Amino acid sequence: MVSFIIRRLISAVLVLFAISVMVFLIFFATPGVDPAARIAGRSASPAVVAAVRASFGLNRPLPIRYLLMMEHLFIKRDLTSYVNPNTPVIPQILRAAPVTLSLVLGAALIWLLIGVLGGVVAAANRGKFIDPLIMFVGIAAVSVPAYWLGEVVNYFTQSRFHSSVFSWVPSSGYVSITTSPVQWALHLVFPWLTLAALYAGIYARVLRAELVNALNEDYVRTARAKGLSERRILVRHALRCSLVALVSLFGLDFGALIGGAALLTEVVMGLPGIGQLTYNALQSLDLPVIMGCVMYAAFFVVFANAVVDVLYALLDPRVRVA
Amino acid sequence: MAALGVVLFVVTACLLAPVYAHDLAHVDAFTSNLNGTIRLNGRTVSVLQANTQGLGFGVTPIGPTWHFTNYFLGADNQGRDVFARLLYGGRATLLIGSTSAIICCLVATVLGLAAGYFGGVIDWVVSRVFDIVWAFPIYLLAISLSVILLTSGLNIGPLHIGAGSLLLPILIIAMVFVPYVGRPLRGIVLSLKEREFVQAAIGSGASDWHIITKEILPNVAPTIIVFLPLMVAFNMLTESALSFLSIGVQPPNASWGTIINDGLGLLYTRPWVAIAPGIGIVLTAGALNVLGDGVRDAFDPKARLRGSI
Amino acid sequence: MLRNQLTRRIGVPLAALAMSILGVVAVAPGSPAGASTSYQSAHAGGTLKLLATQGSGTLDPQVNYTLQYWQLYQATYDGLVSFQKVSDAASFQVVPDLAVAMPKVTNGGKTYTFVLRKGIKFSNGAPVTVNDVRSSLQRIFKVSNPNSGSWYNVIVGGPACVTTPATCTLNGGVVVNAATNTVTINLITPDAEFLDQLAVPFGSILPSTAPTKDAGSVPIPGTGAYKFKSYNSSTGIVMVRNPYFKVWSAAAQPQGYPNEIDMNFGATVESEVTAVQNGQGDWVYDPLPSDRLQALSTTYAKQLHVHSLTANWYLPMNVNIAPFNNLKARQALNYAIDKNAAIKLFGGKLLADPTCTILPPGFPGHVPYCAYNKGSGSTYNGPDLAKAKALVAASGTKGDAVAIVVINDSVNSAVGQYVQSVLNSIGYKATVKPLSSNIQFTYIQNTKNKVQISLSQWYQDYPAASDFVKVLLSCSEFHPASDNSINMSGFCNKSLDAKMNTAETLELTNPTAANALWGQIDQQMMSKYAPWVPLFNPKQLDFVSKRVGNYQFSRQFYMYVDQLWVK
Amino acid sequence: MPDDPTSTEAVLSVRDLKVSFATRQGELRAVDGLSFDVGSKEVLGIVGESGSGKSVAMYSMLGLVRDSNVTISGSVKFEGREILGLGDKEMQSVRGGDVGMIFQDPMTALTPVYTVGWQIVEQIRAHTDLTKAQAKARAVELLGEVGIPNPQRRAGQFPHEFSGGMRQRVVIAMALSCNPRLLIADEPTTALDVTTQAQILDLMEKLQQSYGSSIVIITHDMGVIAEMADRVVVMYAGRPAEIGPELEVVRFPRHPYTWGLLGAVPRVDSKNTRLVTIPGVSVSPLDVPDGCAFAPRCEHRMAICDERPALLGDGEHVDACWLSDAQRVAIRSGSKTSGGRP
């Protein structure tokens, strides 16, 4: 196990390194985005730009600039934005993280609940009317663009019916849970539902497929031969084995979302989370912030991959030994 | 079957966009019509209507006329026919979705075959690239590439792709999803390589080329075919998301995503501009998903594609 | 774009002499100024909630170059002089602020002597001394102020400070005398705009203890009625009353009304508007979304305030590359564009006026004039497509590919698409290239990017003809292959440049004649060279909540946030 | 079929069992008129090649065929009680309680995520009132009985930690956990090596003696039948071809299909130069002839074979073939050259 973790760690660090180099190269190869010109300010004279360039070390060779940036990001931890000078990147990310976490946690609860319920009900009722119905709803949910759903939800809750049915919906934005738990929840209800819709659809469909596969397994036949009830077979045997797939799926999705994959939902719903931070940084080509966000996101993706491996081992004893 | 019907219907309707625009509605979906007027119920009406109430600020495009021959879904802020744009936009969305899916599958197949079959250094390199792209959050990669390429265009040797070209979103989306197809394909190739019929071919002295093209490829093909409709649906969604963020299809070209984006500015006054293309996406992507399920059932019950933006 | 953020840019006057020295001196010290004379304490108190989609970078007044924060600095920082805080036209007037009176100008306009007021304290309690003034002027260079190399290097010792900011002393440029409480500033050459430049936030007087690098999100103590309590570039700003503030000149720094002024970031502009409608916010910084205008102007008419701006939306054409290296092609586009149509995209004719000149109306030197018009007349009548097509045909550029680079927000992108349509209709093969607002501005300046035509805006920061004509169209502002080349047309005409210099010299002695000359240059520029298509002069539309009273508008810095009543 | 002489003491009595599936290609008759009895403490072997319907027959009796397109008819009496068509609840007490089952592939027959002890306890608790601890103790005891060393520790291990043979022992322990009167073993040794197979068969024999269960063993391997079974049912195309005591069927097979089946087995004890083969391929269950199912492959078919032969014969040894005894004797004596046995 220890060696497994060390191996994972090494490969994770290598992957993160490769990604950081990639991001750095991508964004330095772009014309029209000379950070010195933008830091110096609009229409600064060439002399001022030169002074700024020197003071930010932007006149040094690329590898040095890369190393400097990494040093500021990881060792000194004081990397600052180009667009908002002297705004350190790390605190920005740390401030955005709770917003994203709030969004994703709530949504995850909802989608797990709906997804698992939908998948189990559909699998238990194979061949009946309710199965294709659930699957149809699932496909619809999977096919709805998240941002569009968000906008339509906004349209109905913030505009069309804001004066009637949805008068209780606060204007979009985020309120910290420490400020007011009620406002926190009220602000997040629709973002939660919007984000959860897609994943609930995916999970219901995946779980149903897994369950149907599991129900055709030999061990289910054994369980029947043991004289167990259908409910017990479905829940204790089929579902328990299908959870392995679901949990790994969940781990990866959750990791990606915490890392900012809910970007569109955050942007549309006006939540100042990691996704929005990333998006704004990308829009303004603010390399330090982009780098910070990408590292943060990639960390969670890589971390989620590793956690999923461990979860796998916990859930599936076959992996534990190998 | 119904799903196939829906897909065919949408494709046909979108392909017929010029017919509708030029012969039925007599509009150009890509030219601003800020001073335009139409005849509606016997009256001449401006396509863009200045506000006459209160302080008189604001100009609002005409809403849905529900007359199929003109401004069926109303106009956008440039005074262009939303319905005509919807059809043209569908062309772009479908084109990007399908072409990028095909390119993605092609590249993934080549890489997956090379990595899985030859192993060694090739496998190591390809797998590491897959690893990195895999760990690079997909939305971030797509958006980064889009932002950059839209600024500079793409120059590879003599090949120059302008920033407004549809090829850019196609290539970006295709590249970003390569590992999602390539990885499972590599696995399939690895297991196929150990299959006895491949061993038999080696045993009779077959060349690598023979084995790849005659023995392995035909067995990988069904998986790719299963992936395709799902990929198309998924790429459509990705395209529309990028376009929605203004980093996909560039104006005045339209895709469903850009129309939704246009429509956002009109959500309070003319919600149909944003809602209609969304329905188009849901309908088409949904039908493709159903179709994909059908194809999967027919070919390969185990394939699954995932990822999300 | 989602943010609907319209970048308001502030123009850069360069070594120009727009305001006569006499004009400045004419303003008597402590002269009564507008509303500030009668402070109505009954309205004091409460919290003003301003809303913006996002923050605007560093909070350092000597670095930040955005209207969003300049508007707030009016209540938090003072210079030796400042623009008078009254409504409308008089707000262009410079008045003494931390200085007792307007400076004594000697040595042929090269020496300015200020006497500092006594008893003024920074918000940290420290008294304002002449040393603070000197260090603040040095600090302009030490923080690499954007205009340190174009405005303040006129101070003796300035050029050296630009090249090596760290060791800036301004020796001989700024001389202080603590005993007499005077500050003497020596210039290399006379500069009529020097006081204007000291009156903008860059000239803020800060404690000498302020960091000598960009303070970023850490507030620096100031002398205004308010101080920044906290700043977070992603969530918001909190301003509270400066406990050490006492009114010394209501014209320069009046007492404010709200006890606290917050600016919150992060919401979409749609929800900002909704919030103001519902009274959850008091004012929206961002341009109002066009599809809300109709409802607002009917239901919330009393809460809307419109004011003309001295600003220009225009299409700079690159005069060095095809097809716009051909005068006929540039003229053709000037004929072809329907400025009223473009205004429709901006929100309708009540929110902008079409223009054919480089200088905006209400600016010194502006003369109504229209070279490319349907028919004749000095005011804009409409496009002349026939002439345009004929010119394109004559130019031989028909069929050329043209890409117009615009910001990817909804209004800019819409105007861009309209221009693209027009270009197509007169025979070009046009495409639109929308870029993010943060990139577009520098992108279109760099000649390496081979931008043929773009859409840009220019908002003045103080009224001087050179601010538009010289900054945007003179040879000295054209730097090939640089992201900082504000002359986007790449226009460089030696004889016009000479005229500009003449106009500047003339300003020292005869401002009226100088203004007339600037007007001539403007007309000549457009009729003979047409490097731009001027589109329209936008208006500022402010939407405030129902409870807000005492709305006052400065042409210089727009709405006075500290003068609003929330009680 | 004998006229029900043993039905009162038969543990399992099957009469005219028919199982068919409605498929797109038509009706698939998997089992078509199967009748047999399993006496108390008797080991009945059901032998047949793949597709002969031997497993489907067993699964359908116990309600383990869960396919909405299936039709099952006939009668299956367990200890005199009709169990065909019982409700889920009642069937659940039969399965695992009265009837234990052992499956072909021990690698997949156990739920991978639970310890083997847990899985045995689960079954015990489903059918008895034992407490968890008692059930646990019983499970360990059972594991010991089936020859798993160190049962206490092994009970806490997961299926994948066991070898194939050991896993099959676990399955057997589970099947026996509720003292079933009948044990159905579906190809219990097919997936195992010959040395392991010997161990398992040995174990089953021992346990059968100590538990006194009746056993139905389903296999394609005549050798296994020979080792284990008291009586044999030879199945072909879903129908019984021949039923009789094991020794009789092996030494004096009556049905031509049984002849072929026996003659096709290569032997370790003698080198037969040429194997007896049955020409052609097994008939598809989608189009079993109405007459004798084996007729299309039978070298001795006659016109009458278009009619379905009844199971007839002498005493316990019956078969379904139109050949007369005399014809059979003639054929058997003439076939010596092709490697048949006396």
Add this chain to the structure above:
Amino acid sequence: MSGEVLLRATDVVKTFTSRGKKLGARNVATAVNGVSLEVRRGETLGIVGESGCGKSTLARCLVQLLPVTSGSVEFRGVELTGLSRRQLRPHRREMQLVFQDPYASLNPRRTVGDIVADPMRINKIGSDQEIGDRVRDLFVTVGLDPASIRRYPHEFSGGQRQRIGIARSLSLNPSLVVADEPVSALDVSVQAQVLNLMADLQESLQLTYLFIAHDLGVVRHVSDRVGVMYLGEIVELGDAEGIYGSPLHPYTEALLSVVPELNDTDAPRRERILITGDVPDPSARPDGCSFHPRCPVATDECRTLKPPLIELRPGRFVACHHPRNID
């Protein structure tokens, strides 16, 4: 038994390396551990052993589908190990493999005609016309309808597929056919058909077989000589009659004793020797004789000293310190 030696394997070792549990550790599984054998022209050498004993790996090593880790494989006097793929080509034509799984060994996406024709096309033997004729001939030879060459494998039954596999292996006129469990996936009646076919082909085409199976009856039926494998090693080798009649190795003896018998004669049943336990993991082979942990007659010598394969009688080899049935 004095035909020309067609194939000679000397001390063939094949190991598989996988990543171990500890960092940097390697798990080395020795699937084939020093096997030496000869196959003579015209004979059938049977290799019998339980699953996991390395017999399939050995087969693949012999026909160079897997590179050997060490040792030598000579075919008709030519050393094959170390030859490049190109150099191997002419030799491959002479030795063909028949696979166990008739489902996995035929490419499901190609017609059976193509499958059988491929080896000839690959080796560029004859024109398309000639190849077509030969395919039809081969179909007839193995008892299939030549009209079915355009059909796909899934349209055939298991036995028919195995015939197709045999036809493919014969298409290049090999002298040696290595059959790896060719009948273990088949029903007994079909198995008999295929075994008979193989016997007929051997006779008519003068084939040499290396026949690998786990079924002792099948091996006995087809083989002239038999090698018994246990844990990657040949523990006993000799003529079939001798091995089956009087096994020398305790493993062989036990193996034979547990085969279920049809008690269709009155001969007394053989006494079963049940060996306990399971086959050890090939990556952790026991010291000394690899069979000793399960051997009923193991001594201390067996636990420490590995017995060599010695020729106890002419043509009879055994690797045991305590051979059985020695008079």
